[in-house]
């Protein structure tokens with residue numbers, strides 16, 4: 460008897476999970492509040508491109524999709540830092556030049572996953588249906604269609620993969636002893652673009668496509684990721700509100716495209732000639748907000764489970780939100796395979812495995828915002844990266860920098876963070892010991908010289 464699942468949300472996590480379960484013979488129904496992207500050719504969403512790294516690629520490989528996905532991706536082996544003068548500096552992400560994060564079109568990736576899932580006869584997608592509640596006792600999710608008609612869907616497993624503002628999580632929040640916290644970043648984001656060019660050293664790209672471009676400006680920044688059509692999607696991260704007594708950029712003070720152009724001429728001058736649509740895009744494109752959501756438990760009634768952003772929305776500064784959603788899918792199907800007749804136990808194992816890792820990447824993503832927007836601009840950052848890469852080169856197994864552990868390995872996030880902290884403490888101790896030895900050697904040398912001088916005077 461095949462097992463059955465209902466998945467709420469046909470985003471990145473929901474579509475991959477539907478594909479995994481379809482591969483394993485499950486009867487799957489996916490309900491998505493938006494229309495069918497196959498009909499209109501795109502998937503709506505917040506950011507246009509995404510950085511996918513080892514974790515995401517590993518999950519896609521398991522799905523048999525890695526090579527198809529890689530065809531659409533652009534390798535980014537490092538960051539290109541843009542100073543206020545327009546000078547650029549490339550800093551590799553890893554000591555190993557073969558390692559790179561990949562820039563993908565979000566809609567192309569979502570479409571590929573959706574098509575792969577829909578190719579299984581046992582997987583069925585229903586679009587324009589929004590989850591509006593759960594029937595906990597009856598073990599069902601309640602959906603509302605475009606005509607206002609409700610659908611009650613029951614299954615052995617019901618997964619809320621419905622993103623940061625999850626309706627399923629909203630239901631869980633009303634339960635006693637449910638722990639929930641949501642913190643909003645003081646910064647918002649706005650998407651802008653750099654179109655392809657006809658000539659130039661990187662044509663059709665206006666800048667080197669083999670990098671994630673960053674304009675670090677202390678309290679704010681802009682980044683740009685390449686797209687296969689030769690364009691870049693830029694994301695501007697500015698505070699929502701002005702900081703009193705400063706002239707810092709904010710969405711509250713820079714109110715329209717003209718003011719933005721002025722500010723760009725001052726702070727992002729090398730980008731201005733590459734952004735002919737800046738004024739118009741600044742006026743038209745909305746400002747998005749970013750939240751960190753932590754909650755517990757992720758499951759209810761032995762059949763309901765949260766996955767991806769619904770369980771752990773994180774800020775995008777480590778480029779790991781989608782990667783983490785994909786890892787959730789792997790962990791969930793592994794737990795279901797370990798417990799073929801016990802969904803309740805499987806989802807409990809899944810949540811206990813994933814929660815500490817979700818918490819760890821949430822913290823690291825917040826810390827990385829400060830690194831990207833501020834520390835990357837300082838010489839110490841470049842020196843630290845050089846030191847990390849040198850140590851990794853000398854001792855590839857003993858010393859692996861945090862960025863490599865997070866982006867180029869599948870070591871669980873919590874273990875990666877703990878290991879990097881241990882390594883950093885070791886480097887500090889070795890540094891202090893080396894400095895101590897140097898001081899001691901100097902002292903011995905000085906002592907010897909003084910003794911010789913005194914001896915010479917006595918004779």
Ligand SMILES: Cc1cc2nc3c(=O)[nH]c(=O)nc-3n(C[C@H](O)[C@H](O)[C@H](O)COP(=O)(O)OP(=O)(O)OC[C@H]3O[C@@H](n4cnc5c(N)ncnc54)[C@H](O)[C@@H]3O)c2cc1C
Pocket residue numbers: 467468469470471472473490491492493505506508509510511588589590591620621622623624625626648694749766767768769775777778779780781782783784
């Ligand atoms: C600016 C920005 C940049 C980012 N960059 C990166 C990056 O470089 N790398 C990376 O790994 N991650 C990145 N992320 C994070 C990434 O987008 C998310 O972590 C990822 O999309 C989560 O996948 P998901 O399936 O959990 O949710 P989503 O992809 O958000 O999918 C949720 C789906 O559920 C549907 N839905 C919502 N509510 C309902 C409902 N009530 N009923 C039915 N359907 C519903 C939605 O329409 C959507 O299709 C970024 C995020 C932002 C905001």
